[in-house]
Amino acid sequence: MQVNETFKPTVVAFCCNWCSYAGADLAGTNRLQYPADVKIIRIPCSCRLNPLFILRAFQRGADGVILCGCHPGDCHYTTGNYYARRRMTLLFSMLDYLGIERERTRVEWVSAAEGAKFAETMNDFVETVTRLGENRRLEDLRCKSE
Amino acid sequence: MQKIGVFVCWCGSNIAATVDVQAVSDALAREPGVVFSTNYQYMCSQAGQDMIQEKIRELGLTGVVVCSCSPRMHEATFRKACEKAGLNPYMVEIANIREQCSWIHKDKLSGTEKAVLLGKAAVAKVHLNTPLTAGESPVTKRALVIGGGIAGIQTALDIAEAGFPVDIVEKKPTIGGKMTQIDKTFPTLDCAACILTPKMVDAAQNENINILSYSEVEAVKGFVGNFTVTIRRKARFVDETKCTGCGLCTEKCPQKKVPNEFNLGLDTRRAIYIPFAQAVPKAAAIDPNYCTMLKTGKCGVCSKVCTVGAIDYQQKDELLEREYGAIVAATGFEPISMDKFDEFAYSQSPDVVTSLEFERLMNAAGPTGGTLLRPSDGTHPHTLVFVQCVGSRCDGGEKGKPYCSKICCMYTAKHAMLTREKYPDTEVYVFYIDVRTPGKNFDEFYRRAVEEYGVHYVKGMVGKVVPENGKLKVQASDLLGGQQLHIDADMVVLAAAVEPDKSARPLATMLTASMDTNDFFTEAHPKLRPVESPTAGVFLSGACQGPKDIPETVAQAGAAAAKVIGLLSKDRLTCNPCVARSDELMCNGCSACEKVCPYGAITYIDKEFRGPNRTTLLRRVAQVNPAVCQGCGACTVACPSGAMDLQGFSNAQIMAEVDAICK
Amino acid sequence: MNHMTEIVTRISGVNPRKCMKCGKCTAACPAYDEMDYHPHQFVDMVETGRLEELMNSRGIYMCLSCFACLERCPRSVEPAKLIEAVRLAVVRQQGRNHLKPEQIPALLDPDLPQQAITSAFRKYRK
Amino acid sequence: MQERIKAKAIELLESGVCGRVLGWKTGEFFYDVTPAVFESREEIERDFVFGPFCGANLSKYLIAESRKGGKVGAFLKPCDTYSFQQLQKEHRILPENVYAVGVQCGGMCDIDAIRAAGIKGVLDVEEQGDSLLVHTLYGDKSLDRAAALSERCRVCKSKKILGCAELIGEQGEEQPSARFEQVAELEAMTPEERFAFWRGELSRCIRCNACRNVCPACSCEKCVFDNPSSGAENKAPANSFEENLFHIIRAFHVAGRCTDCGECSRVCPQHIPLHLLNRKFIKDINELYGPYQAGADMDAKPPLVNFQADDPEPSVVRERGTNP
Secondary structure, three states: OOOOOOOOOOEEEEEEOOOHHHHHHHHHHOOOOOOOOEEEEEEOOHHHOOHHHHHHHHHOOOOEEEEEEOOOOOEOOEOHHHHHHHHHHHHHHHHHHOOOOHHHEEEEEOOOOOHHHHHHHHHHHHHHHHHHOOOOOOOOHHHOOO | OOOEEEEEEOOOHHHHOOOOHHHHHHHHHOOOOEEEEEEEOOOOOHHHHHHHHHHHHHHOOOEEEEEEOOHHHHHHHHHHHHHHOOOOHHHEEEEEOHHHHHOOOOOHHHHHHHHHHHHHHHHHHHHHOOOOOOOEEEOOOOEEEEOOOHHHHHHHHHHHHOOOOEEEEOOOOOOOHHHHHOOEEOOOOEEHHHHHHHHHHHHHHOOOEEEEOOEEEEEEEEEOOEEEEEEEEOOOOEOOOOOOOOOHHHHHOOOOOEEOHHHOOOOEEOOEEOOOOOOOOOOOEEOOOOOHHHHHOOOOHHHHHOOOOOEOOOOOOEEEEEEEOEEEEOOOEEEOOOOOOHHHOOOOOOOEEEHHHHHHHHOOOOOOOOOOOOOOOOOOOOEEEEEEEEOOOOOOOOOOOOOOOOOHHHHHHHHHHHHHHHOOOOEEEEEEOOOOOOOOOHHHHHHHHHHOOOOEEEEOOEEEEEEEOOEEEEEEEEOOOOEEEEEEEOEEEEEEOEEEOOOHHHHHHHHOOOEOOOOOEOOOEOOOEOOEOOOOOEEEOHHHOOOOOHHHHHHHHHHHHHHHHHHHOOOEEEOOOOOEEEOOOOOOOOOHHHHHOOOOOEEEEEEEEEOOOOOEEEEEEEEEOOOOOOOOOHHHHHOOOOOEEEOOOOHHHHHHHHHHHHO | OOHHHHHHHHHHOOOHHHOOOOOHHHHHOOOHHHOOOOHHHHHHHHHHOOHHHHHOOOHHHHOOOOOHHHHHOOOOOOHHHHHHHHHHHHHOOOOOOOOOHHHHHHHOOOOOOHHHHHHHHHHHOO | OHHHHHHHHHHHHHOOOOOEEEEEEOOOOOOOOEEEEEOOHHHHHHHEOOOOOOOOOHHHHHHHHOOOOOOEEEEEOHHHHHHHHHHHHOOOOOHHHEEEEEEOOOOOEOHHHHHHOOOOOEEEEEEEOOEEEEEEOOEEEEEEHHHHEOHHHHOOOEOOOOOOOEEEOOOOOEOOOOOOHHHHHHHOOOHHHHHHHHHHHHOOOOOOOHHHHHOOOOOOOOOHHHOHHHOOOOOOOOOHHHHHHHHHHHHHHHOOOOOOOOHHHHHOOOOOOOHHHHHHHHHHHHHHHOOOOOOOOOOOOOHHHOOOOOOOOOOHHHHHOOOO
16 A cells, blocks of 8 residues: 555544553653654543544544553553443444444553553554545544645 | 633753744634733743743633643642632643653654644633532541551551551461561571561550451452451451460360471471461461361360360351551562472472571571471581572563562572571582672671672572482582582572562452552552552552562551551541532433442432423432542443533543544 | 674574573583583673674584573573574575585484484584 | 233223323324323223334333323333333333333334335235235235334344233243344445445434434433533534434444344434444444343343453454455
């Protein structure tokens, strides 16, 4: 597949406050580079991520949405990420079923110590989304600036 | 419409080098509702905070956005500053343009663009912020210490000293822990029992301390200041209050073949036993796995010889439920199993022992009465080989522990020195990878072992140990001397890595305290909050947090006690106001939220609502206890109608951030 | 990293920087007396780029590939794989075969298993 | 059957067990039977029907009816009883105010299926054992009942009646069903084909909210799409994405609670196969977390408020490789 060099995707990363947001901070502290296309939204726990938010992001023109949370078993709230895992699995499967490219959504468990993993994950995810190109299957045409 | 002030921080050059801060503050000035926007070199400095406060007063700002470092760093700082100027602290949002922008991007153009977007998202969120006030909850002025080793004892003593009642829960029949098994302590070589047992007695006699020995924590409910803990008092079949500790029963018990765990199975005890002479409480316990009376109903010797009638074969486990304001985990450590290190022949020869077993072999109260004898044939060993780092500093996974167990270098030096001191006819080899001796008088101690006592320190791990004709053939490499060594040793002592006690993991689950991959409890902050768990009201003492020697354990125990005292001396606690709230008008009462709440913060009431035609309708609706809710938000997603929302991270706020970022 | 080091680490998949220099590999090595350089030195020499010396050493052919070092290494450095990689790097060079077919009969032992002869060919010759 | 049910309804009213009963009456056409509350013998004798077009699931009406004071009688077909139990689990129906009578069902018919069988000018349909006697403008025609069944009844998952005070007709059993076949067919397509399929279907949506109004799981006091503080309020579609959003979220909100009663597809005026969305969730839940039938078990924890420590990771969706 031809990679479009000029296409800059919009990637929304929802990060739980305790592990992944701290992991993202650690990536920053260690100066690990990843594309500026990634914008992080802080949520208290991965279980706070309502599927509505993901759909809304796609609707408003996001090209990829990723959820990062504590590793299963390490949730600050004990069980939050287990619920998030089921919800996201089913939602992603549904999106796939509707024909939305399944590579546009992802869940990754990143602990507060895994700054490097955070940066790697973002690099890989942005590359994947860039390769897929613009999200056209779940976008709201009213929201396009051009 | 909110009146929002935007404050963009340069963080010196940390932000300003990759982000055009002027462009950011200019762009954000054009956002709706933004009435003031500026940038400054160090927003977190006194001058920066003063500026924010001045603008709040001058312009009557209703919301503040600070574009700076991570909110994990300075959110609290800025909230406090704004509160002083009369703004509700929850009207402040941070846009993280350092850790998540300037530090990770090199291109100034895209960095600036991203910083603007992050700022816009924060502005969009502030528009929907509402002033929040923290609730309050009472504090139960009693502490629970889980684990009765030196860490638990010291913590309990310090808390009791401040006047608060403390319960110690210890799973063994006596408190004292691992330190009771240690012979002498480095680097002063004073006897462990001589310094520990007076503390055990102090704990028993302190009227603020209640020792629950032979007990385990079964369940923990509640939250900081208000824990309810269920404790299982295991049946010891002896009435602790009647038993005088005379020990007659332990002499007369006919069941003699029970491996003695206090001496690590190097000798035997009876089925009814007092773990050791200075045990606290000094009361016997019956081992139900070996007692003939309990197993077959025939015997009863102990009951016959007991002069005070303390024996009770009918005793059952008892469940206690108690309230506490604070909980201290002091569950300690265990040496790892040697199963995976059979190259050292631990399973093949009784003369290969672990360091803790060696402590018992050197101890006057140990199986050999303090004379160092080979477990296999009871002869005096002449050549001893100590192997360090067994199972420590490994690659992780199957091979062993990835961390340094910290205490082995020093206790091995101690063992080597004591052996040479007591038995000058011995040859003692210590095989090491590195000798790590940071600590007061530690390196001096190690040098003395080498220089004064003539211990042979050899750089290099032992490759294998083969038992042959009553000897142990040790093959090792002297890496500095560049020669292969073949030593015919009489004994081999393995400095086994330490690992957290097995009870720690289930306990952590009950406490909702987090653990690292090695099952050590994680601290709230590795540097600044080393004795607190991230779960409020749970504190950490001793080796359950990481490998530690005795002085460090005692220091941490004191620190944990200080934190507990600080908590218990408060009458009320303010709670996190970012909690879930249910909109009763929309709630279906379907119980989905209750099922996912990890804290049991949600209850239901039947409430009357106005129905059509002047009727009233009784409807079941959810209510959140704000003191119990920790604000994870699991309920908000489980709720289909959106009646449940999270204050500070509401559906509308997050949507606004999404919209701002995606546009 | 010089070219040869890169080749050797790539063939072997070993990261010599993981070595903490405990010497357990050497201590476990049954061929210690036959070797001029010992397993822990191998790892160190790869890391410091002393590949030329290593490639000219007799020791790489004395290694039995018994994998004791690999098995015992606490850091999973796998010295045996490095040694194999160095051997490969040598035989891949023109004219650097360790054994020539005409040398073989003299070395043959009637008790030597056929498999060992075959594997020696693979190890020492292109 | 109809007479037995009517007699039971009258008995319930006259014996004082119930103050009113919930049943079906004919609408404008014989095939658009609608739910109705009957309060007197006369009403029942005049209007009460039970026939091949009584597809409406009455359980949802019990949410409101069970709170109006007094006891309400209700006739429930096997698949309705799953919804009935599910709603009790969610504390939506107050069971103490309901007298439920289970009614065994031979499968409900679809007027479109009859028309599709080539029968035109249908005036009325009469049940005659396993076949239907269809009165038309052009005379009477006979049709196999199986050929006239609606899709959901052709793949009926259970004839078991749950949680009713009494039964009319035989108690049935759960039965093997081919209800996931269509889902599997879709799964086997390429993403492009699936996207084209769903765009074709969902773009017909007129957001009439019939699916939402009839669905027993969609029984919120106020729907998230009507709630201004949810951030997702939108009552009418503005472009093609809005239907996607609405239907995905609607399916997600009922996931784990949907009993697959099929009412959404029955009432859709645009004939969008909405049940295929719900069945996809049910199929995934069954495959990933173990078989689960909403409403079947009063004590089982619904899969979306439950978890196992070793649940599959979300990446399973990418790895599963449903297509080449």
